Amino acid sequence: MDIVVNAGAVAYGVTLVLASIVRHPLTEAMRIDALFIPQANERTRPLNLLFGLAIGGYGAWSLFSR
Numbered sequence: 251m252d253i254v255v256n257a258g259a260v261a262y263g264v265t266l267v268l269a270s271i272v273r274h275p276l277t278e279a280m281r282i283d284a285l286f287i288p289q290a291n292e293r294t295r296p297l298n299l300l301f302g303l304a305i306g307g308y309g310a311w312s313l314f315s316r
Contacts, residue, residue, distance in 0.1 A: 256312040263306015270299035 262280070269277035278284070282301045283294040 253313065256309045259309025260306050260313065263302045263304075263309060266298045266302025266305065268302075270295050270297075270302065 265277060265280045266282060268274075269281045281290065281295070281298055283297040284290040287294050287297075
């Protein structure tokens with residue numbers, strides 16, 4: 251079960267990194283800045299890159315640290 255959760259974290263991290271670059275309905279729905287900031291706009295979009303690297307990096311580290 252840990253492998254599934256960590257692989258999901260890596261997939262979500264990649265989606266967040268893409269959300270900072272690509273404007274697609276899937277990436278727009280997954281944006282973390284739009285979830286927590288009331289007036290999310292183009293200036294808050296780089297937060298997705300930071301959170302995506304953190305979440306995906308932790309998931310990848312957890313997958314390969316065994």
